[in-house]
Amino acid sequence: MGERGEKLAARFEQAVADFAAAVEACPDDVWRSVRGPEGWTVAAAAQHVSGQFPLEMEYVTAWAEGRPSPAYTWADVNGKNDARAAKNTNATKADVLNELRTSAADIARYIRGLSDAQLDRKQGLPLADGAEVTTEQVLLSGILIDHLDAHRKATVEASGTPA
Numbered sequence: 001m002g003e004r005g006e007k008l009a010a011r012f013e014q015a016v017a018d019f020a021a022a023v024e025a026c027p028d029d030v031w032r033s034v035r036g037p038e039g040w041t042v043a044a045a046a047q048h049v050s051g052q053f054p055l056e057m058e059y060v061t062a063w064a065e066g067r068p069s070p071a072y073t074w075a076d077v078n079g080k081n082d083a084r085a086a087k088n089t090n091a092t093k094a095d096v097l098n099e100l101r102t103s104a105a106d107i108a109r110y111i112r113g114l115s116d117a118q119l120d121r122k123q124g125l126p127l128a129d130g131a132e133v134t135t136e137q138v139l140l141s142g143i144l145i146d147h148l149d150a151h152r153k154a155t156v157e158a159s160g161t162p163a
Helices: 003-025 042-064 074-087 093-112 116-120 135-140 145-159
Strands: 122-125 131-134
Touching: 003 042, 003 093, 003 116, 003 135, 003 145, 042 074, 042 093, 042 116, 042 122, 042 135, 042 145, 116 135, 131 135, 135 145
Parallel strands: none
Antiparallel strands: 122 131
16 A cells, blocks of 8 residues: 555545535435436436446556556447436435445545556546546546546535535
């Protein structure tokens, strides 16, 4: 375990805690309403975050372990997202929070175990036109931590609770 991995894991855990707090504070009428640019219910958007971890970890582990990046296109990712959102329009807060926290614990443990060499490993990201990024950047970018924060802000804004 390196210091950078520990700091990234702590930052991820804080993003998860902030997201969970926003979910818990979201009023039930807002939870069931359609909000945001995707046209999903707040419930579906929240489940999108908790349910997206396995896909996001495909990227993280590929970088950290020196394997090729997943070859998904934006059409693939958007198709998966829309299909899952349609299926989870009425997801419960309890289910989302359970999935979020269970997956997050495993992810944080994985991040803590990354070496500096793994965090510095670079490869092209197909979803960013092949731009070279490091494992650390994948963790911080819209693929994991920033993804949580972006949806949390949308949930917080939608529910009217303070950020």
